[in-house]
Amino acid sequence: MVARVSTVAFQGIEGVPVDVQVMIGPGKINVHIVGLPDKAVAESRERVQAALHASGLAMPSKKVTINLAPADLPKEGSHFDLPIALGLMAALGAIPADALTDYVVLGELNLDGTLAAVAGALPAAIGANALGKGLICPADSGAEAAWAGAEMDIIAPRSLIALANHFRGTQVISRPLPAIRTAAGNLPDLIDIKGQESAKRALEVAAAGGHNLLMVGPPGSGKSMLAARLPSILPPLGAAELLEVSMIHSIAGQLSGGKLSDRRPYRAPHHSATMAALIGGGLRAKPGEASLAHHGVLFLDEFPEFSPQVLDALRQPLESGECVIARANHRISYPASMQLVAAMNPCRCGMAGEPGHACARGPRCAADYQSRISGPLMDRIDIRIDVPAVSAMDLIRPVPAEASAVIAKRVAAARERQRERFERAGMGATVTNARCATALIETMAEPDPGGLQLLRDAAEKLKFSARGYHRVLKVARTLADLDAKDRVSRIHLAEAISYRMAGERLVTA
Ligand SMILES: Nc1ncnc2c1ncn2[C@@H]1O[C@H](COP(=O)(O)OP(=O)(O)OP(=O)(O)O)[C@@H](O)[C@H]1O
Ligand SMILES: [Mg+2]
Numbered sequence: 001m002v003a004r005v006s007t008v009a010f011q012g013i014e015g016v017p018v019d020v021q022v023m024i025g026p027g028k029i030n031v032h033i034v035g036l037p038d039k040a041v042a043e044s045r046e047r048v049q050a051a052l053h054a055s056g057l058a059m060p061s062k063k064v065t066i067n068l069a070p071a072d073l074p075k076e077g078s079h080f081d082l083p084i085a086l087g088l089m090a091a092l093g094a095i096p097a098d099a100l101t102d103y104v105v106l107g108e109l110n111l112d113g114t115l116a117a118v119a120g121a122l123p124a125a126i127g128a129n130a131l132g133k134g135l136i137c138p139a140d141s142g143a144e145a146a147w148a149g150a151e152m153d154i155i156a157p158r159s160l161i162a163l164a165n166h167f168r169g170t171q172v173i174s175r176p177l178p179a180i181r182t183a184a185g186n187l188p189d190l191i192d193i194k195g196q197e198s199a200k201r202a203l204e205v206a207a208a209g210g211h212n213l214l215m216v217g218p219p220g221s222g223k224s225m226l227a228a229r230l231p232s233i234l235p236p237l238g239a240a241e242l243l244e245v246s247m248i249h250s251i252a253g254q255l256s257g258g259k260l261s262d263r264r265p266y267r268a269p270h271h272s273a274t275m276a277a278l279i280g281g282g283l284r285a286k287p288g289e290a291s292l293a294h295h296g297v298l299f300l301d302e303f304p305e306f307s308p309q310v311l312d313a314l315r316q317p318l319e320s321g322e323c324v325i326a327r328a329n330h331r332i333s334y335p336a337s338m339q340l341v342a343a344m345n346p347c348r349c350g351m352a353g354e355p356g357h358a359c360a361r362g363p364r365c366a367a368d369y370q371s372r373i374s375g376p377l378m379d380r381i382d383i384r385i386d387v388p389a390v391s392a393m394d395l396i397r398p399v400p401a402e403a404s405a406v407i408a409k410r411v412a413a414a415r416e417r418q419r420e421r422f423e424r425a426g427m428g429a430t431v432t433n434a435r436c437a438t439a440l441i442e443t444m445a446e447p448d449p450g451g452l453q454l455l456r457d458a459a460e461k462l463k464f465s466a467r468g469y470h471r472v473l474k475v476a477r478t479l480a481d482l483d484a485k486d487r488v489s490r491i492h493l494a495e496a497i498s499y500r501m502a503g504e505r506l507v508t509a
Pocket of ligand 1: 192193194195196217218219220221222223224225226343344345390
């Protein structure tokens with residue numbers, strides 16, 4: 001007799017249905033797992049045998065064959081333990097054979113028969129719900145899986161024995177409840193930053209429209225400090241965004257305690273990051289930092305210190321909003337619609353352009369350092385600002401600064417205006433000006449006659465690329481949104497162009 005249990009194999013954030021087939025038949029006593037298992041799946045044989053033994057079940061003295069169908073799809077991860085164990089239990093008659101037909105099963109087994117949390121419970125639950133099935137997963141993954149649907153049947157036992165008792169009707173396992181992580185502690189606040197008014201304004205604009213931002217300045221001027229305070233002015237994730245972000249974090253095994261958080265992701269990888277760490281890939285093609293920052297912020301401090309190849313690999317995700325990892329035998333894509341925030345010194349010694357300072361190597365110092373960032377990557381950055389050293393006056397007797405909560409309100413209002421506008425245009429999925437389709441931004445950010453004249457002159461003199469032209473329009477649209485204006489005017493365009501020019505100066509420096 002063949003017992004069957006449904007489970008999933010993950011490709012990106014999609015779960016591909018996998019059928020675990022268990023057959024106990026005559027032959028030499030042995031347990032075989034076939035169907036392209038990786039090392040973790042092959043080892044599951046040992047865990048399953050030990051867990052069954054601990055649960056009071058003896059392995060049959062017969063030949064056991066376990067097939068993971070489709071046979072040509074590679075199976076990776078430890079979540080196949082539970083479906084294999086349940087298939088064996090069904091084949092042995094320890095649980096009713098038809099009890100499992102309406103469930104997708106995933107989970108890892110400990111040797112004592114208890115279940116351990118696995119990555120990917122949320123996407124598996126969403127996939128199962130779409131098929132009209134329930135889910136069986138470890139208790140520690142239950143809170144995360146419960147987000148897939150209020151009506152969905154989810155069984156999240158602590159151990160194999162508890163599950164077997166549940167099926168026999170001697171113990172009832174109640175449905176897990178969806179859990180949300182409450183914000184732990186306060187985020188760093190912009191009120192701590194003295195002076196730097198124009199940098200704070202740029203940060204607000206970047207937050208309001210989701211624009212990419214580059215800060216250039218001497219050491220100790222507060223660039224890293226400013227970036228760390230960006231999350232405090234970003235609006236919380238919407239319901240749809242929350243699920244999307246959590247699916248990626250679930251696949252990466254980074255949802256602590258199975259709890260979701262509505263705080264926008266903020267990822268700040270060190271500059272020694274490899275291509276696989278940033279874009280995704282490696283042995284199991286896991287999501288990289290760019291995807292983990294989906295709908296949030298990817299902060300690259302000491303921008304030119306990253307390897308140039310790694311930085312250039314960001315060009316495609318920055319444009320398309322997804323990271324595509326192509327391998328010889330499969331192709332996976334993870335969403336990566338993030339906002340890039342970068343900080344750098346203008347040159348190796350860090351002081352180029354500061355009044356009264358002369359670089360030892362002259363203009364070459366700045367040119368060499370900045371040439372580590374390619375032109376096309378720079379072209380994707382909408383807002384580029386100088387962050388000069390804070391003046392002694394600002395440090396000793398600062399003017400009172402605005403708190404993050406006040407700025408966050410303005411940002412939220414500007415985002416609300418964007419959302420309404422995109423909804424009217426039938427583009428519900430787009431939420432920020434930075435992510436707006438180019439064809440649409442030309443009509444949405446159509447400038448008034450004065451603005452048009454300014455834009456025409458600037459585009460001619462500064463030789464904007466087509467992308468640069470559209471990005472100026474997007475930033476101007478955000479500035480008008482912050483101003484609560486329906487029409488983009490000259491003053492908005494002037495500010496948007498000034499943000500772009502700071503970068504042109506940088507390139508020609
Ligand atoms: N505008 C500011 N207001 C208050 N404190 C500041 C400000 N700028 C810098 N500081 C102080 O200087 C320290 C260093 O700032 P920060 O790390 O942000 O500098 P940075 O611009 O990132 O420098 P680097 O280029 O070397 O990375 C902060 O921890 C803070 O104590
Ligand atoms: Mg810094």
